[in-house]
Amino acid sequence: MRILRVFFAIGITVLSISEIGAQNKNVVVNEPTKVTELVEYKKKHNNNISTNDKFRLQIFYGKGSEAKQALASFRSLHPEIDATITYSTPSYKVMAGNFKTRIEAERNLKIVKKSFPNTLLIRPGR
Incomplete structure (x- = not known):
């Protein structure tokens, strides 16, 4: 019984003193360089896109x-153009289309x- 206590005490001492590998603060991530290149390309591409330029x-x-x-009336007459309702205090707006160029917007106008x-032609966000 005494030998069991001695081994237990030695075991606890060794475990508390030694460094456990799972407790290191260093994390190494191995990823292919292609992934890094694609992420950088995506960041550059997204910076060129502006959502308010429609x-x-x-x-x-x-x-x-x-x-x-x-x-409802607009959707029945013009099903090819997407439309939605937005709330702008204190009234509601029915907004239609998402045109890239002014020429395209004026044609649909x-x-x-x-x-x-x-109907008005507007450029949201400006």
């Missing part, structure tokens, strides 16, 4: 119930103005 059409501005009606004469 043109949109404002179809309606007013109460929420009327905005829902205007959105002419088409939409036939059914929604109060």
Whole structure:
């Protein structure tokens, strides 16, 4: 019994003094250089893209119930153009399209103005 206590005490002493490998603060990550190159390429590419440089059409501005009606009417007349309702205190807006160029936006503005004469061409974020 005494020998068991001695071995136990020696074991605890050795474990408490020795350095355990899992407790090192150094972490080594091995990744291929191709991954690093792709991440850097993606960062550069994303910096060139600006989400606020798009043109949109404002179809309606007013109460929420009327905005829902205007959105439903717009979607039935122009299913090829994406539209959504946004809230801008204290009213709602029906916004349509996400055009890259002003020419493309103006072309669609002419088409939409036939059914929604109060449509405006805007550039959000500016």
